[in-house]
Each structure stands twice: as structure tokens, then as C-alpha cells.
Amino acid sequence: MHSITIENLNWSYDQKEILKDISLKIKGGLFTGIIGPNGSGKTTMAKLLSKLLKTSKKTIFINNEDLSEIKIAQLAKSMAMVPQTTNITYDLTAYEVVLLGRTPHLKRFQQESHKDYEIVKAVMEETDTWQYKDRLIHQLSGGERQRVIIARALAQEPEVLILDEPVTYLDVHHQIQVMTLIKQLSETRNMTIVTILHDLNYALKYCDQVMMLHDGKVFKYGEPTEVVTKENILHVYDLDVSILEHPVTQLPLVVF
Amino acid sequence: MLNNLSKKIIIITLFVLLLLSMIVSCTIGPETIPFGDTVKLMLAKLPGIKSFIDVTDIKNTHVQILYVVRIPRIIGAALIGMALAGAGVIFQGVLRNPLAEPYVLGISSGAAFGGTLMIVTGVSFKILNMTSVSIGAFLGAIITMYLVYNIAKVGMKASVTTLLLSGIAVSFLLSSMVSLMIALNREQVEKIVFWTMGSLSAIKMNQIEVIYIPILLSVAVFIFFARDLNVLLLGEESATSMGIDVNLLRKILLFTASVATAFSVSVSGIIGFVGLIVPHAMRLVVGPNHKYLIPATILSGGIFLIISDTIARTIIAPSQLPLGVVTAIIGAPYFIFLLYRSNQVKR
Numbered sequence: 283m284h285s286i287t288i289e290n291l292n293w294s295y296d297q298k299e300i301l302k303d304i305s306l307k308i309k310g311g312l313f314t315g316i317i318g319p320n321g322s323g324k325t326t327m328a329k330l331l332s333k334l335l336k337t338s339k340k341t342i343f344i345n346n347e348d349l350s351e352i353k354i355a356q357l358a359k360s361m362a363m364v365p366q367t368t369n370i371t372y373d374l375t376a377y378e379v380v381l382l383g384r385t386p387h388l389k390r391f392q393q394e395s396h397k398d399y400e401i402v403k404a405v406m407e408e409t410d411t412w413q414y415k416d417r418l419i420h421q422l423s424g425g426e427r428q429r430v431i432i433a434r435a436l437a438q439e440p441e442v443l444i445l446d447e448p449v450t451y452l453d454v455h456h457q458i459q460v461m462t463l464i465k466q467l468s469e470t471r472n473m474t475i476v477t478i479l480h481d482l483n484y485a486l487k488y489c490d491q492v493m494m495l496h497d498g499k500v501f502k503y504g505e506p507t508e509v510v511t512k513e514n515i516l517h518v519y520d521l522d523v524s525i526l527e528h529p530v531t532q533l534p535l536v537v538f
Numbered sequence: 539m540l541n542n543l544s545k546k547i548i549i550i551t552l553f554v555l556l557l558l559s560m561i562v563s564c565t566i567g568p569e570t571i572p573f574g575d576t577v578k579l580m581l582a583k584l585p586g587i588k589s590f591i592d593v594t595d596i597k598n599t600h601v602q603i604l605y606v607v608r609i610p611r612i613i614g615a616a617l618i619g620m621a622l623a624g625a626g627v628i629f630q631g632v633l634r635n636p637l638a639e640p641y642v643l644g645i646s647s648g649a650a651f652g653g654t655l656m657i658v659t660g661v662s663f664k665i666l667n668m669t670s671v672s673i674g675a676f677l678g679a680i681i682t683m684y685l686v687y688n689i690a691k692v693g694m695k696a697s698v699t700t701l702l703l704s705g706i707a708v709s710f711l712l713s714s715m716v717s718l719m720i721a722l723n724r725e726q727v728e729k730i731v732f733w734t735m736g737s738l739s740a741i742k743m744n745q746i747e748v749i750y751i752p753i754l755l756s757v758a759v760f761i762f763f764a765r766d767l768n769v770l771l772l773g774e775e776s777a778t779s780m781g782i783d784v785n786l787l788r789k790i791l792l793f794t795a796s797v798a799t800a801f802s803v804s805v806s807g808i809i810g811f812v813g814l815i816v817p818h819a820m821r822l823v824v825g826p827n828h829k830y831l832i833p834a835t836i837l838s839g840g841i842f843l844i845i846s847d848t849i850a851r852t853i854i855a856p857s858q859l860p861l862g863v864v865t866a867i868i869g870a871p872y873f874i875f876l877l878y879r880s881n882q883v884k885r
Contacts, residue, residue, distance in 0.1 A: 334778050358781030365775050371636070372771055372826035385769050386781040390762070434772075438780065 283310030284345040284360065284441040284474050286331060291341045293326055300326045302498040308491070310345070313468035313475045315485040315506070318495030319519050324478045325446060327495065331476060332363040332444045344442060358386035362435035364445040368427065370419045376430045377415040380406055383437025405436040409463060425456025429463065436467070443467070445477040449484070457481075461488050482536045486510050494518060507534055545830040548823065552837035559841050560616060563848045564608050568855050571600045579604050606743075613750075614741040615847040616840040618802040619812060621753045623839020624760050625795035626813025627820075627832055631767040632791045633698050634774075640799040640813035643705040643792070644682045647712035649803040650734045652678020654716050657730055658723045666748050671733070672804040679800035682708060687792065735860035736809035738847050749801045756798035757836055763791060764828040771826060809843070809862045811869040816842055822876050842869075 286308040293301040301323045308314050316324050329335040330342060333354055342349040344361065362383070370379070383405075384398045406412040409429045414422055419430060428448060435443060445464065449457040465488045468475045479485050485492050485506055492509040494502045496518040502509045515523050515536065528535040564576045575596045582591040583605075593601070625640040633642075641647075656674035663670050686708050690700040716734065720727055766787050769777045774784050802809075816839045817831070824830040843861075846868060850859040 332779050334775055354778060354783060355781035358779065361779070363775070363779035365773065368773055368776060370771060370773075372821070374771060374826055378827065379772065382769055382772060383780070385765060388765075390765065431776075444779075 283472060285310040286442065286474065286476070287343040287346070289341055289343070291330070291337065293323075293330060293335070293337065295326075300498050301330070304498075304500055306493070306500055306503055308474065308476065308493075310474045311468075311472045312490040313465060313477070313488065314491040314493060315477050315479045315489035316493045316495060317479055317482060317485050317510070318501075322495040322518075323498045324495055328363075328444055328446045328476065328478050332361060333357055334363070355386065358438060360440055361442040361444065362438040362440035364428075364431055364435050364443070364448055366447045367451055368431050374419050375416050376411060376419055376422065377402065377406070379419050379430055380411075380415075380433045380437050383434040386438055401439070402433075402437055405433045406430075408436065408467075409433040423456070425452050425459060428452060428456070428460055432460070432463065432467075440473065442474045442476070445475070447478045447480060450480060457484075464488070482510050482515070486534055486536070487531070510534070510536065542830075545824045545827075545834075549830065549833050549837065552834060552841065556616065556837050556840050556844075559844045560612050563612050563615075563844050564604060566848055566852060567603070567608065568852075569600070569603055571604060575600060576604065580609070610743040610746055611738050611741050611847065611851075612844055613746055614738050614805065615843040617746070617750055617753050618738070618806050618809065619816075619839040619841070619843025620757060620836045621798040621802045621839075622809065622812040623816035623842070624757050624832065624836045625799045626839075627817035627828070627835045628760050628767075628791050628795040629813070630817055631770060631828060632788050632795075633701065634770065635698060635702065636818070637814075638702070640795065640802075641709075641808070641810070642702060643686045643796065644708040644712065645679045645796055645799050646803065646808045646810075647709040647716070648682025649675040649679040649800065650716050650808060651682070651712040652676070653733055653804075653807070654719050654730050657726055657733070658719050668745065668748055668804065672745070675807075676800045676804035678712075679803055680796065682712065683792070683796040683800075732860055733807040736807040736862035736865075737850075737858065737860055738806050739851065739858050741805055745805045749805060752801050753798055756794045759790070759794045760832050760836070763787065764832050767791075767828040767832075768826075806861065809865055811862075811865045812839055812843060815869045815873040818873065819876055822879075 288307070289305050291301055291304040292299070316327060318324050326335065330337050333349060337350060339350045340348055344352070380402050381394060381398070384394060384401065388394065388398070403412065406415060409432050411426065411429050411433050414426055414430065419427060422430065432448070448464070449460050452460060461484055464475060464477060467473060468490070477489075489506050491504065492506045493500055494509050494514060501518055502514055512523060512525050515521055521538070524537045526535045526537055561573070561576055561580065564580070565571050565573050578591055578593055579596065579601060581587060582593050622640050629638040629640060629642055630636055653671045653675035655678070656671045661670050665673060668676075686701065686705045689704040689708070690697065716730070720730055766782050769780050769782050770784065770787070772780075777784050817835045820831055820834045820838055824834045843865070846864045847861055849868075850861045850864045853859065
């Protein structure tokens with residue numbers, strides 16, 4: 283299980299400080315949610331963790347390896363990333379998209395082997411997308427497409443999966459479906475999953491750990507019920523909420 | 539969607555068609571040369587088997603026409619068609635924009651500017667058998683591309699939108715400079731216009747000897763990066779997270795495609811439409827997977843330009859049409875037909 287260690291991480295964009303002196307350890311094999319208001323640095327954090335943005339040396343360590351020293355081609359074998367939306371206008375089928383996830387494991391002119399096809403079939407069944415394998419990616423609904431993109435990420439056989447607001451653009455049915463899928467992956471595959479979330483109730487319901495960002499700093503990090511509290515939400519979001527008990531699950535429920 | 543085996547068969551068929559179109563085109567012209575004689579004369583130039591071919595019974599004028607006039611021109615058409623169509627598929631893939639084509643970054647107007655400048659100033663010299671006009675066009679294309687890329691560059695990387703916009707801006711500027719030079723040099727107008735509309739009528743074997751290595755190398759580079767381009771179809775961020783250095787890939791491919799285009803333009807002038815429609819037509823046939831799309835596009839580009847040039851040199855013989863006019867007249871309606879058909883299928 284790959285842990286992620288962050289040490290004295292700073293990040294500025296055009297002289298504007300986005301992340302300020304962050305140090306923490308994300309435990310391996312857990313489902314960690316990142317929450318926080320707009321502009322608190324969530325997306326920057328996800329991009330730095332997945333090396334879409336390059337940071338200085340010895341600030342982020344994946345499984346105790348300095349991220350800045352790992353080549354992206356190498357990193358892609360152990361880490362996958364799911365963006366907010368994937369806009370593919372060309373006529374690729376869902377199956378072709380997932381098969382592209384095998385790229386990091388293939389040499390330049392190496393043909394996909396039987397093993398690659400097996401992996402693609404397995405991850406498509408796991409994400410319940412095998413039924414759409416021959417459909418064109420741009421003809422799938424948002425929720426179906428997002429599950430195909432998650433299958434593509436899984437085809438990379440990652441130890442660490444980073445998702446940037448994976449459910450933001452989905453309807454509530456597909457939101458629950460995708461969140462349940464991610465939770466299930468975290469349990470069955472023992473992956474380290476880091477997900478940016480907007481919905482505080484999803485953080486409470488699905489995550490093992492929650493990181494609450496505020497003004498580029500980690501305001502709180504820990505168990506969801508300890509982080510998503512009335513006081514913290516008031517401080518970070520400047521919003522007075524009530525926390526009730528969910529009548530069925532008995533989990534805390536944030537009500538606005 | 540076709541399966542991969544039939545895509546491979548299509549590529550092999552296109553390869554055979556390319557060779558066939560070269561031979562057939564050699565037979566066509568004001569002087570018709572029999573098919574059998576054409577094949578014999580071509581084989582007689584190949585090392586290894588030439589001693590087995592007897593060409594003594596073929597008319598000497600036919601031999602001359604074929605070796606001096608037609609073969610250089612047809613090989614040129616094949617190479618330039620391959621380069622322009624290949625560059626087109628690369629620009630569309632790497633910029634993730636279906637309207638991108640080899641001339642999109644101002645390459646054509648740069649070449650036109652460089653070539654026209656040489657024509658109107660009357661500077662005349664030769665390097666490696668390339669005329670001053672060719673060299674002017676080549677340098678114009680390369681310098682313009684470099685300029686456009688650096689205008690668009692912010693920090694370390696250039697965004698696709700600013701790249702296309704700065705390409706358009708520079709393109710307009712250089713085109714109006716060409717118009718200005720035409721206005722000031724009325725006596726040269728025919729020479730300039732014929733060249734800016736593209737023509738293979740003046741191509742010589744010694745020019746082919748200069749362009750064939752860079753063009754074939756560029757094509758090899760295009761095929762080399764096919765899988766990277768497929769990954770890039772999923773978006774820049776996804777591609778990066780899948781281990782592709784998008785910035786480096788973009789630089790290598792933009793550079794290679796521009797060089798292939800510049801070499802083509804330097805001998806043929808500006809031939810529009812090949813780089814836009816051939817990749818799109820092939821995308822409708824073999825799909826967007828670059829592993830099949832790149833070879834199919836390159837081969838069809840060669841075939842398309844050979845057919846277009848054969849029409850350009852024969853239809854109003856002994857006069858010739860500008861090649862760019864023919865490619866647009868065949869290309870545009872065919873493209874509209876393909877779009878119409880693919881809309882029908884989707885509905």
C-alpha cells in the first residue's frame with residue numbers, strides 16, 4: 283500500500299500563494315477526501331500529487347520515493363488520475379479508451395497481449411461498463427462515461443488513484459453510483475484513493491479520512507466525523523449549518 | 539466499426555493502389571506510353587534486377603518523356619502528398635483540433651512570403667540543386683513556424699488556442715505582404731500566382747533527391763508516435779497522467795510536421811486541402827486510432843496528389859492547371875459528401 287507524504291509543500295502561481303507550507307501523511311490503502319471552498323487549493327493539490335504540476339524536490343513522497351525524481355512514464359504504472367470531465371470528440375469506443383489505459387505498461391511498438399485484453403475486460407466488468415464496450419465514448423451519458431474513464435484508470439493497475447471532482451457534473455443517481463464504485467474499489471483493491479469532493483455528506487458517508495483545506499492550508503485532517511463538524515464548516519465555508527443524524531444510516535448529515 | 543484485420547487489409551490495398559496509380563499516371567499524357575513499357579522502364583531503374591530487363595525495343599522519345607518528365611513529377615506528387623496528408627493528421631492530433639492542417643501555423647504564408655520575396659528581388663542562386671525561390675520558401679516556412687510558436691509561448695508551454703490564433707494573425711500579415719509585393723511587381727504576377735497556387739510542372743529529379751530523405755524520415759517519426767497521439771485524444775491532463783510528456787511530444791511533432799511541409803512547399807508551392815481532407819476522409823474509413831490512421835492517411839495522400847496532378851497536367855493539355863485548384867475542386871465536394879454521409883449514419 284502506497285502512502286503519500288507531503289513535507290513543507292509550497293506552491294505559488296504568478297506570485298500568488300496557492301498552497302502554504304503543507305505537511306501531512308496520507309495513509310496507504312485508505313479513501314481520502316479533499317474538501318474545502320473554491321480557491322482553497324484542492325485542484326492544485328490533486329495536480330501536484332499526480333505530477334500534472336511539477337513541484338520542487340523532496341516535498342512529496344509516494345511510498346517514500348521522491349515524486350520529483352520519478353519519471354512520468356514510470357509514475358503512470360503506479361498512479362492513475364481521473365479528471366473532472368473528459369471531452370473526447372473522436373469516434374473512439376469505450377473499449378478502445380480503456381485499452382489505452384494499458385499504454386504505460388507497453389513498449390512503443392509492442393502489441394497488446396492476451397493479458398492486456400484480460401485486464402481490460404476485468405476492469406470493465408468491475409466498473410459495470412463491459413455492456414457499453416462497443417459504444418462510442420461521446421455517445422455515453424455523463425455517468426456511464428465517467429465509469430469508463432475510471433475503468434481506463436484502473437487498466438493502468440495503479441496503487442494510487444487520484445480523482446478530481448469525479449461526480450460534480452453528474453445527476454444524483456450517477457453520483458451515488460460512481461461514489462459507491464470508488465468506495466468499493468478502495469475496499470476490494472486496497473488502493474490509496476484521493477478524491478476531491480464538493481458534497482460534504484459524501485465525504486461523511488464514503489471517505490475513511492478527510493482533508494479540509496482553507497486558504498491554502500490544511501485546516502483539519504482526520505476521521506470524517508471529526509473534520510466535517512458545525513464549527514469547522516462555519517470557520518472554513520463561513521456558513522452556519524445544522525448537523526442532524528441520518529434517520530436510516532445514523533451517520534451525521536449536514537443540512538443547510 | 540471495422541475490425542483491426544480489415545483495417546490492415548485497407549492499408550495494404552492502399553499501398554498497392556499507390557504503386558498502381560504511379561504506373562498508370564506514367565502512361566497518361568499527351569503521348570500515351572503503353573502500360574507494359576512503363577513497368578519495364580521503371581523496373582529497369584531498380585538496382586539488382588535492371589540487368590534482366592530489356593528496354594532496347596522501346597521508343598527513345600518514350601524513354602525520355604518517362605525518365606525526364608513524368609517519373610520525377612509523379613514521385614514528387616507521391617512524396618508531397620504523403621508529407622502534406624501526414625502533416626495534416628499530425629497537426630490535427632497534436633493540436634486536438636479537427637480544422638488544423640499543415641498550413642495552420644502560418645507555414646504556407648511564410649513559404650509564400652519567402653518564395654515571393656526571392657522572385658521579386660530577383661536574387662538567384664542554387665544550394666544543393668534547390669533554387670533561390672525554393673530556399674526562400676523553405677526558410678520562410680520554418681522561420682514563420684518558429685515565430686508563431688514563440689509568440690504563443692507563455693512560460694514553458696504554448697496553449698493550443700493561442701498557437702492557432704497567433705498562426706492566423708501572422709498568416710494574414712504575411713499574405714498581405716505577398717499581395718503588396720504582387721501589386722508593386724505587376725510583371726511578375728503570373729509567376730507568383732502560379733507558385734502560390736501550387737504546381738509540380740517544374741519539378742526535377744535532383745530536387746526529389748533533396749526532399750525524399752527528410753520527407754520519408756518525417757513520415758517515420760509520425761508513425762513512431764502513433765500511440766502517444768492516441769493517448770492524447772483523451773486530453774492533455776489524462777495523457778500526462780498516463781505517462782506522456784505532452785509538451786515534448788507537441789514540440790517534436792510540430793517541428794517534424796512543419797519540416798515535412800516546408801520541404802514540400804519549397805518544390806511545389808502551396809497545395810491546399812490535401813492535409814485537411816485526406817486525414818478526415820481516412821478517419822471516416824479506418825477510425826481515429828492513429829496506428830491505422832497515420833499509414834492510411836499517408837498512402838491516400840500520395841494517391842490523391844498523383845490523381846490530382848495527372849488531372850492538372852492533362853485536362854487542358856498542353857496548358858496546365860495550378861495543382862492547388864484541382865485539389866480543392868476534387869477535395870471540397872468529396873469532403874462535403876463524406877460529412878453528409880457520416881451525418882446520415884449517425885442519425
